[in-house]
Amino acid sequence: QTVVTQEPSFSVSPGGTVTLTCGLSSGSVSASYYPCWYQQTPGQAPRTLIYSTNTRSSGVPDRFSGSILGNKAALTITGAQADDESDYYCMLCMGSGLVFGGGTKLTVL
Amino acid sequence: EVQLVESGGGLVQPGGSLRLSCAASGFTFSTYWMSWVRQAPGKGLEWVANIKQDGNEKYYVDSVKGRFTISRDNAKNSLYLQMNSLRVEDTALYYCARARYSSSWNAYFFDYWGQGTLVTVSS
Numbered sequence: 001q002t003v004v005t006q007e008p009s010f011s012v013s014p015g016g017t018v019t020l021t022c023g024l025s026s027g028s029v030s031a032s033y034y035p036c037w038y039q040q041t042p043g044q045a046p047r048t049l050i051y052s053t054n055t056r057s058s059g060v061p062d063r064f065s066g067s068i069l070g071n072k073a074a075l076t077i078t079g080a081q082a083d084d085e086s087d088y089y090c091m092l093c094m095g096s097g098l099v100f101g102g103g104t105k106l107t108v109l
Numbered sequence: 110e111v112q113l114v115e116s117g118g119g120l121v122q123p124g125g126s127l128r129l130s131c132a133a134s135g136f137t138f139s140t141y142w143m144s145w146v147r148q149a150p151g152k153g154l155e156w157v158a159n160i161k162q163d164g165n166e167k168y169y170v171d172s173v174k175g176r177f178t179i180s181r182d183n184a185k186n187s188l189y190l191q192m193n194s195l196r197v198e199d200t201a202l203y204y205c206a207r208a209r210y211s212s213s214w215n216a217y218f219f220d221y222w223g224q225g226t227l228v229t230v231s232s
Contacts, residue, residue, distance in 0.1 A: 045225060048221075097170055
């Protein structure tokens with residue numbers, strides 16, 4: 001069974017840039033997996049950030065961007081702010097259904 | 110404003126049943142795929158099931174196939190999840206989500222989420 005992989009944790013300084021990645025335990029992520037990214041702060045429902053690799057959801061600021069980097073999907077946050085401190089989940093569309101990664105806990109400090 | 114409000118969660122014994130509901134408003138419910146996504150305490154997100162606009166296509170994660178049934182009532186703008194033969198590992202916060210389908214990619218994403226309803230399976 002193929003697993004969607006994400007870094008368990010990451011830290012970034014305020015104003016800095018960070019790139020989170022989303023890979024596969026076997027194989028490469030491509031646009032055909034329709035990578036999506038969701039942000040979740042503790043006690044809150046997820047918020048949709050990116051879909052179809054690099055399309056921002058309505059109301060999402062342009063400092064959030066998505067891409068394919070090498071064999072992984074990537075979420076880049078530029079000019080990190082304190083309220084970006086959240087869990088970030090990628091999701092891929094696979095033959096077996098919709099599969100989330102385990103999430104990356106981003107700390108801004 | 111799009112709103113999704115889940116209800117029906119609670120404490121149930123292993124092997125028991127529960128029916129979750131999601132009341133939708135602020136959009137034309139009958140024109141969207143809908144989904145259930147769950148999150149076990151302290152864990153990540155897991156997609157559970159999708160249902161097409163007319164209810165004629167349904168998809169499930171393997172771990173719930175044969176036990177859970179997703180359904181909808183477009184006249185009532187409501188989504189449901191009938192959960193039978195519940196297991197301890199089904200304990201989670203269950204989110205209702207509006208799904209957007211791309212026919213070009215044969216793929217989905219979730220654009221709106223409810224606040225969730227908690228299901229606890231324990232003896």
